[in-house]
Amino acid sequence: MHHSGYATRVAAALFTAALLGAAIAWPKAGSKLVEGAADFAAKADGAPMAARACAIGEPALAGPFAPVADVLSVSPLGGVTAPGETLPAPYIRINTRSGEKAFERIETTALAPARADIVAIERHVERDPYGRAEGLSWTVHFRSCENISFYYDRIDDIDVGLLERAGGLRAFSEFGSPDHMALETRVRVKTGDVIGTSDGFDVGLHDLGAKPATLARPERYRTNSFARAAVFDASPSLMALITPETTKARCALDYLPKEQQDAWAAKLGDAWGIRKAKGDNTCRTALVDTPDAAQGAWFTDAAHNAATTKVSAIALSSDAIDPDRLIFALHGRLPSLKPAMIASASGKPGRAAPTGAVEDFLSFEKGEGRINTPFADVTDYEMHCYQRLRTNFIGPLINGVVLLQRQQSSDNGGPDILKIEARGDVTSCVDLDEPWSFTGNETTFYR
Known part of the structure; x- marks a missing residue:
């Protein structure tokens, strides 16, 4: 068995050398020949692809994911x-x-x-x-x-x-x-x-x-x-x-x-091809867990390690399709956002309000200063207010505002804290009494 394996490896090496020589003689076929040599050698040795060095200067993928x-x-x-x-x-x-x-x-x-x-x-x-x-x-x-x-x-x-x-x-x-x-x-x-x-x-x-x-x-x-x-x-x-x-x-x-x-x-966009991706980096959904900012994922308990099947997290980020639109992905984890705050089809609160909307995500246009602040720009301990929020991208408006405050960990080993509260007593941030503050119904998230 050992002699057979040795012979196989020698044959693989000789075959690879021959192909490399052919690649020098016929440069146009070089990349294909080298690729074939590497594949043959890997198969001959029984080596997994994980043990093969990635080709320098070549794309990692060679074909489409689907037609x-x-x-x-x-x-x-x-x-x-x-x-x-x-x-x-x-x-x-x-x-x-x-x-x-x-x-x-x-x-x-x-x-x-x-x-x-x-x-x-x-x-x-x-x-x-x-x-x-x-x-x-x-x-x-x-x-x-x-x-x-x-x-x-x-x-x-x-x-x-x-x-x-x-x-x-x-x-x-x-x-x-x-x-x-x-x-x-x-x-x-x-x-x-x-x-x-x-x-x-x-x-x-x-x-x-x-x-x-x-x-x-x-x-x-x-x-x-x-x-x-x-x-x-x-x-x-x-x-x-x-x-x-x-x-x-x-x-x-x-x-x-x-x-x-x-x-x-060119196909980057929403699920039904209605909204096309905007901006220079149209495949922009990078990890958004920005240090020293509110942007990213926040967890419903301080000890959560993201290892469970169901991730108990919310996400605050810019829209992957339109970076000028921001998203609260709350999914029912904000008790202060009541069904009565969701506008009905007529644009007014009422019994026709879709109760499922409180478990959806909210979107809105980014602003400046303390109102509709981009999540990457939220500063510690300052109160920020968000208005004209809409359920998903085309759903009804929220009859209210959302207050948000990020707090850096008081000790180096503890998690940072994000507090969020939906307020239905006003529909515009400028109508809030200064200084802006929570009423005691805020929800605390951790990072």
């Missing part, structure tokens, strides 16, 4: 953090074109965007608020070289042949219940291989060689996979594979070949 003709829009994720969603990070959602029925989308094929190893697969049972099963979704984790990992999330149907190559469902392990199962594997795919089908899916990419994002509390974006593995009775290596390096998340579009980037960037 671009099927894609209506690409939505940056994270800025409007819904309950249970990932914390603000530059992940994207591939939205397919509309189907024949209202709010229906066509099904597309999720394609491997690079030669890579599939290193883990997750299977999720989707349930409605009443616990009834609504269907399955899959998460597929890839590694294309030592520094690039990426994943596809919310794939409706995984390719049957790919699943069998990974070992089939019989090889999956449960995470506490059959609703969440996962598998550690190593399945080699080529650019353009079919991963599955879906009416839309999420893409996340992590550049492990990049400098981590500067965050106020970076530890909240990291999870201890070994501690979680003990809880879920799963192998630590599997937990590490499915735990993203959030501080090194990057916009996947920036890693496509130059000739493909424009076509995909």
Whole structure:
């Protein structure tokens, strides 16, 4: 066995040398030959793609995530953090074109965007608020070289042949219940291989060689996979594979070949292709947990480490599509925001007010000074007021204002504090008596 493995490695080395020599003789074919040599050598040695150095000066991705003709829009994720969603990070959602029925989308094929190893697969049972099963979704984790990992999330149907190559469902392990199962594997795919089908899916990419994002509390974006593995009775290596390096998340579009980037960037916008992304950096959803400011994620309890499935957090950030519009993603975690404060269809408060709106996010145009202050400019201990707030982007106005105050931790080891209160006794910040103050109904969040 040892002699056979040695012979295989020698053959791989000789083949690689021959290809490199051919690359010198025929420069135009050089990149393809070198790529083939590296792939052959990796296969001959049985080496994983994670052990292969990333090509210098070459894009990390080589092909599209799906047929671009099927894609209506690409939505940056994270800025409007819904309950249970990932914390603000530059992940994207591939939205397919509309189907024949209202709010229906066509099904597309999720394609491997690079030669890579599939290193883990997750299977999720989707349930409605009443616990009834609504269907399955899959998460597929890839590694294309030592520094690039990426994943596809919310794939409706995984390719049957790919699943069998990974070992089939019989090889999956449960995470506490059959609703969440996962598998550690190593399945080699080529650019353009079919991963599955879906009416839309999420893409996340992590550049492990990049400098981590500067965050106020970076530890909240990291999870201890070994501690979680003990809880879920799963192998630590599997937990590490499915735990993203959030501080090194990057916009996947920036890693496509130059000739493909424009076509995909042109599709950046909201989920239904109505609002197009504005500004120079249209894939701008970076981690927004800005130090010494209110911008970013805040947690409902001081000890929260962001490791749970349902993230108990709110997010304050600029809109990923229009940076001049700011967002309170509160999701029902502000008790002072009462249903009666939500305007009805007529623009007036009343019984027709949609009670679900208090669990939605609020948006508004950024201002200056103490009124509608950009969250990145909120200073410690000063009271700020926000007015003309609207539920989501097109919903009714809030009949009231929101007061906000950030307080730096009194000791170096404690969390910073953010206090927020919705006030329904005025509809404009200038109508508040000076000095602005809370009434005792404020909610405290932590970072």
